[in-house]
Structure formats: C-alpha cells, structure tokens
Amino acid sequence: MPLYEYHxxxxxxxxxxxxxxxxxxxxxxxxxxxxxxxxxxxxxAAITAGGPGESPMPLAGGGGGCCGGACGCH
Ligand SMILES: [Zn+2]
Structure with a gap:
C-alpha cells in the first residue's frame, strides 16, 4: 500500500x-x-524534505557513489 502525504x-x-x-x-x-x-x-515532498544538494536516490553518472563509476566496482 502506498504512503501518501497530506497537508x-x-x-x-x-x-x-x-x-x-x-x-x-x-x-x-x-x-x-x-x-x-x-x-x-x-x-x-521529497524535494523539500531533502533540501538542496541532497538527492534521495543515486543518479546514474552523478558521481560520488561507489557504483557511480568512480571506483570501478563492477
Ligand atoms: Zn488540521
């Protein structure tokens, strides 16, 4: 069941x-x-909660993450 946010x-x-x-x-x-x-x-809601500079999910090619291609873990 999905979680909905209300105001x-x-x-x-x-x-x-x-x-x-x-x-x-x-x-x-x-x-x-x-x-x-x-x-x-x-x-x-995810954008306002995370604030600028924090992405809730790793983006492909975004860099910074282990599996973003920087460390060659694959
Ligand atoms: Zn109320």
Missing part, C-alpha cells in the same frame, strides 16, 4: 497516511483538527 491548511499540519491507491486522491482526516487534509505530491 491541512487550517492548522498547517503535514501528515502521512498509508492507504489503498484507489483512495489516494481522497481528502485525509487531519490528526490535529480532524479536518480534511489535501494531498501533497510525494515528489514535491
């Missing part, structure tokens, strides 16, 4: 809900005010 505007709360994909676009209940939270795209 509640009245209390500026961000929370995550594990739910079926068919319910992913539905509003989720805010744990703080019990209001309806709107879904936040996880790609956007």
């Amino acid at each position: 509640c505007e009245p209390c500026n709360e961000r929370f995550e809900v594990l739910r079926p994909m068919s319910k992913g676009n539905d509003p989720a209940t805010c744990p703080t005010c019990r209001g309806a939270g709107r879904r936040v795209l996880s790609v956007f």
